[in-house]
Amino acid sequence: MIGVFDSGLGGLTALREIVRLLPGRDIVYFGDTGRVPYGTRSSETIVRYALQDMRFLCTQAVDVVLAACGTVSSTALHVLRSTFPLPIIGVVEGAAQAAAHATKNRRVGVIATGATVSSGAFVQAIKSIDPQIDVTSVACPMLVPLVENGYIADDDPVTALVLDDYLSAIRAAGVDTLILGCTHFPILTGAIARALPDVTLINSGAEAAKLLAAQVPPKQADEEGRVRYFVSDSVPGFARVASIFLGEPVEDEVTRIDIERF
Amino acid sequence: MIGVFDSGLGGLTALREIVRLLPGRDIVYFGDTGRVPYGTRSSETIVRYALQDMRFLCTQAVDVVLAACGTVSSTALHVLRSTFPLPIIGVVEGAAQAAAHATKNRRVGVIATGATVSSGAFVQAIKSIDPQIDVTSVACPMLVPLVENGYIADDDPVTALVLDDYLSAIRAAGVDTLILGCTHFPILTGAIARALPDVTLINSGAEAAKLLAAQVPPKQADEEGRVRYFVSDSVPGFARVASIFLGEPVEDEVTRIDIERF
Numbered sequence: 171m172i173g174v175f176d177s178g179l180g181g182l183t184a185l186r187e188i189v190r191l192l193p194g195r196d197i198v199y200f201g202d203t204g205r206v207p208y209g210t211r212s213s214e215t216i217v218r219y220a221l222q223d224m225r226f227l228c229t230q231a232v233d234v235v236l237a238a239c240g241t242v243s244s245t246a247l248h249v250l251r252s253t254f255p256l257p258i259i260g261v262v263e264g265a266a267q268a269a270a271h272a273t274k275n276r277r278v279g280v281i282a283t284g285a286t287v288s289s290g291a292f293v294q295a296i297k298s299i300d301p302q303i304d305v306t307s308v309a310c311p312m313l314v315p316l317v318e319n320g321y322i323a324d325d326d327p328v329t330a331l332v333l334d335d336y337l338s339a340i341r342a343a344g345v346d347t348l349i350l351g352c353t354h355f356p357i358l359t360g361a362i363a364r365a366l367p368d369v370t371l372i373n374s375g376a377e378a379a380k381l382l383a384a385q386v387p388p389k390q391a392d393e394e395g396r397v398r399y400f401v402s403d404s405v406p407g408f409a410r411v412a413s414i415f416l417g418e419p420v421e422d423e424v425t426r427i428d429i430e431r432f
Numbered sequence: 433m434i435g436v437f438d439s440g441l442g443g444l445t446a447l448r449e450i451v452r453l454l455p456g457r458d459i460v461y462f463g464d465t466g467r468v469p470y471g472t473r474s475s476e477t478i479v480r481y482a483l484q485d486m487r488f489l490c491t492q493a494v495d496v497v498l499a500a501c502g503t504v505s506s507t508a509l510h511v512l513r514s515t516f517p518l519p520i521i522g523v524v525e526g527a528a529q530a531a532a533h534a535t536k537n538r539r540v541g542v543i544a545t546g547a548t549v550s551s552g553a554f555v556q557a558i559k560s561i562d563p564q565i566d567v568t569s570v571a572c573p574m575l576v577p578l579v580e581n582g583y584i585a586d587d588d589p590v591t592a593l594v595l596d597d598y599l600s601a602i603r604a605a606g607v608d609t610l611i612l613g614c615t616h617f618p619i620l621t622g623a624i625a626r627a628l629p630d631v632t633l634i635n636s637g638a639e640a641a642k643l644l645a646a647q648v649p650p651k652q653a654d655e656e657g658r659v660r661y662f663v664s665d666s667v668p669g670f671a672r673v674a675s676i677f678l679g680e681p682v683e684d685e686v687t688r689i690d691i692e693r694f
Contacts, residue, residue: 404474
């Protein structure tokens, strides 16, 4: 069983890629919709929440887990890995590899939540591959609420104005490659591409899905491509927002759990 | 002891008014910074969180409580009042009275979180005072993240663009009075006044503070005007954001608690 979790529904952009790469596998997804967002909270709180998320997934007999949340991946992954005896993949490593491979001028940008940028995890991962790469990181805390409130059209004027401000340092640094370091951000790919037309965009959730596909245990005979969703807020409303991230309607089972008990 | 709580730090706009009206009183404030915001969550989750918030305040020997959160006041107040045997004041009643008193053309607007607008609490409270008043309510989910991320200047272009969209229905309805139904919104008074120059703005937190002042027990001899702050996320960062809402630096005691245990 493949486990995927996120602070909320942004991780569904990674789930979408897993389903594409590994058709027919059974997957369990947990979105902490009762406590989203994580990226504006302290690392202490993020670690506490991520431990609860993992403890819940472990009740679902998962063999491998994708922490499909940039904030958890950059802030809590070492704690999760030292606590749980199963492979846990984050979204930092794959994106760092893809960016180091894609950049021609050795200038890479990273946009992510405040907590992720503060952690320095993407910078460290890229430098460990090639210390000569110059990395410019910018915290973009407004992008998560913009996505969640539907300001997602390629030409949305509010999103364009916010991006113009956030991306000025990225533009000034002359990067040719930009990591979307939060799994909400691929929803804004069109708007970001308009703001940075000649820059290669790296989808960190999709890169993590590729790493997962490479190390997932073989498909079991009884797997039937079933995706089960668990959320910590009530279920109504989930399907509407989830369909934005998945790009198609959600027809699978959705269950509310009390994450504070884990 | 006066207790005040909010989903996060917006309730500090009400606390500021309590301190002004009731100088020298001891106050305990709880802000659920580890789970903010409430206004985008389901009523079921909001009620669960509000019960935990109240259970914590009850450990602090409070005599009276102000639920300084528009979302809690409109969604969970009846549950809180039937659960805890002490006076609990919300932000709906005072604002409804002030708006009914202020309007000349009997057209009142309400801007608030999605959960508050869905509850219909402000409409019901205004209609119970004067059924002839026409009420136009608009959910403004982006205003909380805008405030929390510092887009608070009177002429901020992002906030102006978002407000222009949200306030079009309020303008079309021809209201002469607008309730700021979320305690974050008074921080945007300047920007809202620019967008609606001839409309009277009602600060729901400040109106609730007036109701509280009218029914608070007499000052005890040992009260010394001490304000203690409790938050559910880590303490660093609290002082910076809190000073935006309070309009002055925070020099009092701040303690982190684990709200999930209550």
